[in-house]
Amino acid sequence: MSQAVQDEVQAARNEAAVCDRSHWGRILVSNADRLRFLHNQSTNSFSLRQPGEGCDTVFVNSTGRTIDLVTAYVTEEAVLLLVSPNRREALVAWMDRFIFFADKVTVQDVTDSTGTLTLTGSDSDRLIEKLGAADLIGQPYGTHRTVLIDGIGEGESVRVAVGSGLAIAGYTLFCSREAIAPLQTTLVNWGAVPLSPAGWEQLRIEQGRPATDHELTEEVNPLEAGLWHTISLTKGCYIGQETIARLHTYKGVKQQLWGVKLAALVEPGSLALSGEDKVGKLTSCISTTDGALGLAYIRTKSLEAGIQTVQIEGTEGTLISLPFVSHEYI
Numbered sequence: 001m002s003q004a005v006q007d008e009v010q011a012a013r014n015e016a017a018v019c020d021r022s023h024w025g026r027i028l029v030s031n032a033d034r035l036r037f038l039h040n041q042s043t044n045s046f047s048l049r050q051p052g053e054g055c056d057t058v059f060v061n062s063t064g065r066t067i068d069l070v071t072a073y074v075t076e077e078a079v080l081l082l083v084s085p086n087r088r089e090a091l092v093a094w095m096d097r098f099i100f101f102a103d104k105v106t107v108q109d110v111t112d113s114t115g116t117l118t119l120t121g122s123d124s125d126r127l128i129e130k131l132g133a134a135d136l137i138g139q140p141y142g143t144h145r146t147v148l149i150d151g152i153g154e155g156e157s158v159r160v161a162v163g164s165g166l167a168i169a170g171y172t173l174f175c176s177r178e179a180i181a182p183l184q185t186t187l188v189n190w191g192a193v194p195l196s197p198a199g200w201e202q203l204r205i206e207q208g209r210p211a212t213d214h215e216l217t218e219e220v221n222p223l224e225a226g227l228w229h230t231i232s233l234t235k236g237c238y239i240g241q242e243t244i245a246r247l248h249t250y251k252g253v254k255q256q257l258w259g260v261k262l263a264a265l266v267e268p269g270s271l272a273l274s275g276e277d278k279v280g281k282l283t284s285c286i287s288t289t290d291g292a293l294g295l296a297y298i299r300t301k302s303l304e305a306g307i308q309t310v311q312i313e314g315t316e317g318t319l320i321s322l323p324f325v326s327h328e329y330i
Contacts, residue, residue, distance in 0.1 A: 002198075006289055009202050011193035013168065016123035018187045019195035021165075021172075022115035022180055025088025029095070030078035032104040038072065038079060041098060041239060043222060045232040049074045054142025054161055056230045058222040059091060064243030065218040067094060069210065069227060071172075073144050073161055080159075080174065082116060084212045098239075115180035119192065120170035120203070127190055128171055133160040136171070152182045166207040167323035205284050205293055208259060208322025214268065214283045215257055215295055223253045224297065226325025255280065255297040256327050259320040260310065262292035272296050272310040272317070282312050295322075303327075 011017040029038060039046040044057035053074050059067040068087040073080045083091055088111055095107045119127060125137050132147045144161035152158075156179040164170025175183055188194060195203075210216045210225045222230060223244065233248060247253055260272070265287055272280035279302040285294035298307070298319065310317045321327075 005196060005198045005202065008193055008195050008199035012120040012195050012199065012203055014122060016119060016121040016127055016187075016192040017195040017199070018184055018192040019118045019120070019200050020115070020180065020184060021082075021118050021200075022177065023085045024116055025081075025083040025085065025091070025109070025111045026114050026116065026174070027081040027083060027088060027092060027095075028078050028108045028110050029081060029105065030108070031106045034079050034105055035074070037095075037099070037103065037105045039235065039238065041095065042070065042072075043227075043231045043238065043240070043244065044072075045235040046072070046074075046079075047235070051076045052143060052145055053140075054144055054163070056142075056227070058227055058230045059094065060222065060240035060244070061218065062239055062243075064221045064240040064247070066216045066220055066222055066225065067091065067218070068212055069216060069222075069225075069230065071142070071163070071165065073142065073159070073174075082165075082172070084216075087212055113177055115175055115177045117173045117175075117180065117184055117187070118164050118170060118195075119173070119187065120164045120166065120168045120195070122169065123191065124164075124170050127187055127192060128160060130190055131158070131160060136160060136162055149183070149186075152179050152186065156183070158183065166203055166209055168203065168207065202286055202288060202293075205259075205286055205295055206288075208257065208295060208324040210257060210295070210325070211284070215297075220255075220297070221247065221253075223247050224255050224257065226257045226322070226327060228326040228328070253300055255299050256303060257283075257322065257325050258296055258298050258303075259322045260294040260296045260312070260317040261290075261320055262294055262312065262315050262317045264315050265292045266294065266312045266315050266317075268294070270313045272298060272312050274302060274307050274310055277302070279307060279310060
């Protein structure tokens with residue numbers, strides 16, 4: 001890892017850093033049945049959500065396998081979904097499949113006309129206060145509102161939401177695509193360090209946020225990915241609910257997502273071994289100042305047997321817990 005990326009990551013942990021996530025997808029779900037629709041389409045509960053609230057949720061297929069981890073923000077007139085960069089078209093098509101003639105639901109991809117910035121770090125509260133959203137400090141994850149910011153265009157309306165998308169304190173900001181550059185410049189002038197894609201990726205892996213095509217595939221369910229906080233076990237029927245409920249009831253989660261501290265970089269997709277036994281698979285791996293760090297799915301039975309180290313392509317790896325995920329049944 002370069003010194004520049006190291007400095008970015010340190011700022012994101014201990015000061016303030018701003019990351020442009022405009023390449024992530026943004027989907028607007030509107031019309032009268034929007035909450036009922038999302039309640040029936042994803043793992044979290046939406047029926048009682050109020051404007052100004054937000055949550056993480058997972059879209060799954062009929063067998064409970066993941067399509068995407070999404071953050072939803074309920075507004076007065078719609079629900080704004082922040083989705084993974086390579087999933088917006090698939091998610092729009094997926095939701096369109098389940099909108100029937102009598103449903104009052106409209107799904108619109110607004111990615112190209114909007115942008116997203118994320119602030120992380122202990123100093124992000126100060127910047128949010130300067131933006132005029134001090135009342136959001138200390139509020140629950142996903143809480144959001146709009147603020148009007150002078151000096152950006154002709155006065156730009158910016159939606160500020162609590163939460164960085166990682167297990168690090170921070171905020172996520174939404175505005176028009178044209179306002180992204182001046183808004184980021186303003187935050188940098190106030191002391192935020194620009195966080196590059198490489199810096200975000202290191203934080204993602206350190207925190208254990210699963211990513212599509214790496215940890216989130218249609219071979220994995222959200223319980224295996226440790227996304228317990230996204231799942232309502234009491235809300236009733238939704239697509240994939242029967243499978244997820246059965247896995248929970250009968251403790252049927254066969255593998256779990258863990259961090260792996262490695263002596264050297266290893267290619268993702270490599271098998272994790274304990275002796276001669278295949279116990280899992282590496283899904284992501286990066287180089288850090290403390291050595292290589294990866295994410296891997298490890299067999300639950302091996303974990304229950306007390307496994308703490310693995311070998312991946314001849315490299316010793318130590319399993320470590322991840323702040324973003326949970327391994328406990330709730």
